[in-house]
Amino acid sequence: MPRVQVTNPVIVLACVALLFGCRADDSFCPAPTVEVDPVTIPTGQNDTEVTVTVDNPNPDNGREVLTELYAESGAFDDAEALLTTYTCAHDATGEVEICVDAVYGPPIGPGPGIAGEAIAAAVEYLRAPTADFIRPEDCLETDCTTVACPEDKNLCPVIEDFTVEPEVIMEGETATVRVVAQDPDLQPAPLVTTFIASAGSFDNRHASEAIYTCDEGIGGPIEICVEASDGDDSCDVFECLTVQCPGPIPDNVCPVIRDLTSTPKIIPPGLDQALITVDAFDPDAVNPEPLVTTLSASLGVFGDKNADETLYTCGSPGPAEICVKASDGDRNCDKDRCITVQCPSTVPDNFCPKLYVINAIPSTIPEGQTSTEVFNQAEDNDAGPLPLLTTFRALHGTFDNPNASQTIYRCARSGLNQICVDASDGACEKTLCMDVTCPQGL
Numbered sequence: 001m002p003r004v005q006v007t008n009p010v011i012v013l014a015c016v017a018l019l020f021g022c023r024a025d026d027s028f029c030p031a032p033t034v035e036v037d038p039v040t041i042p043t044g045q046n047d048t049e050v051t052v053t054v055d056n057p058n059p060d061n062g063r064e065v066l067t068e069l070y071a072e073s074g075a076f077d078d079a080e081a082l083l084t085t086y087t088c089a090h091d092a093t094g095e096v097e098i099c100v101d102a103v104y105g106p107p108i109g110p111g112p113g114i115a116g117e118a119i120a121a122a123v124e125y126l127r128a129p130t131a132d133f134i135r136p137e138d139c140l141e142t143d144c145t146t147v148a149c150p151e152d153k154n155l156c157p158v159i160e161d162f163t164v165e166p167e168v169i170m171e172g173e174t175a176t177v178r179v180v181a182q183d184p185d186l187q188p189a190p191l192v193t194t195f196i197a198s199a200g201s202f203d204n205r206h207a208s209e210a211i212y213t214c215d216e217g218i219g220g221p222i223e224i225c226v227e228a229s230d231g232d233d234s235c236d237v238f239e240c241l242t243v244q245c246p247g248p249i250p251d252n253v254c255p256v257i258r259d260l261t262s263t264p265k266i267i268p269p270g271l272d273q274a275l276i277t278v279d280a281f282d283p284d285a286v287n288p289e290p291l292v293t294t295l296s297a298s299l300g301v302f303g304d305k306n307a308d309e310t311l312y313t314c315g316s317p318g319p320a321e322i323c324v325k326a327s328d329g330d331r332n333c334d335k336d337r338c339i340t341v342q343c344p345s346t347v348p349d350n351f352c353p354k355l356y357v358i359n360a361i362p363s364t365i366p367e368g369q370t371s372t373e374v375f376n377q378a379e380d381n382d383a384g385p386l387p388l389l390t391t392f393r394a395l396h397g398t399f400d401n402p403n404a405s406q407t408i409y410r411c412a413r414s415g416l417n418q419i420c421v422d423a424s425d426g427a428c429e430k431t432l433c434m435d436v437t438c439p440q441g442l
């Protein structure tokens with residue numbers, strides 16, 4: 001059926017009112033509700049489950065309802081999820097208010113049967129101060145509740161000792177792996193230690209002492225790690241070593257993250273920084289590319305996210321997950337490690353930027369061309385603490401203006417190339433990535 005062109009301004013106005021705007025009355029905006037369970041977090045625990053529900057009075061207006069949770073202190077696993085976990089700040093006790101905002105996101109596309117020119121004219125009318133309508137982007141509804149944080153929270157396990165003997169395993173031999181770990185408060189669940197290896201096997205992964213056997217046909221450096229967990233994911237601790245197995249060494253040996261540490265891990269009240277140290281190496285050095293480590297955080301920023309040692313600055317009060325990715329240019333070999341750093345309740349709360357889109361047109365660059373147009377869409381609702389900055393980056397290739405919202409990406413090698421964009425407000429950072437295919441012959 002051919003597309004219908006609507007040009008009558010009265011009809012257009014009615015259509016736009018239905019699709020893009022509503023009468024100036026809160027009942028036409030999405031109404032959120034936030035609930036927590038349990039409301040009072042038991043002694044020896046740190047977190048509670050958070051559920052967000054939304055009543056959307058205009059489900060057919062071509063816009064997604066976006067929600068964002070925030071709190072006086074503490075942190076959420078995913079502030080934009082409808083079901084997530086809230087964790088108290090380590091120095092917060094008693095009632096803490098947590099809230100959720102609901103807004104309409106950007107339009108997915110124009111409604112069927114409406115001419116673009118007529119929409120533009122009608123929307124301008126709806127923007128007029130005398131119009132008895134509001135735009136979807138003017139909708140902002142909030143709901144709040146309280147949660148009671150305990151005085152005595154969960155204490156994380158500690159790995160006191162971790163050894164592998166021998167470190168060089170000869171043909172037909174095995175190694176003995178030992179761990180000594182403690183949980184200071186035995187909360188919220190019994191301590192469990194787990195041995196993990198990049199190759200090979202253990203006779204008992206959860207014992208304090210186990211026999212490790214190399215895989216046949218996989219030689220060279222092998223990463224062996226232990227995880228200690230007390231049932232609280234934010235308290236999991238890791239430690240890693242390497243052993244040398246006999247046999248042929250693969251064409252590419254993956255990087256090893258020996259350790260990721262924060263000093264201190266629990267930041268005292270009045271402070272907002274910790275020193276992050278990354279201990280990683282690539283056993284075969286520059287094959288296929290030199291090792292690159294990249295730090296990221298659920299909240300907060302780094303002085304230099306690619307450095308082995310850098311300062312981390314808290315983005316909000318409460319726990320923040322800090323991760324490092326080690327890459328040698330082979331994406332199948334990327335390694336990740338995460339820890340949780342506790343930021344005090346004295347850190348000012350901050351709304352993180354929203355990063356909606358990264359795109360390339362075209363994403364598969366045709367033969368005879370070596371560049372493509374890339375763009376991103378981001379916003380920062382509280383415009384602070386620093387102005388919003390978006391930065392395009394890629395392991396291979398360059399951007400004409402990496403800090404622009406729309407720029408040109410230029411290939412440096414053929415095949416799949418990952419491009420990313422970071423959105424930072426000086427306190428927290430969001431990242432989106434995509435693949436661009438560059439033509440052969442570069």
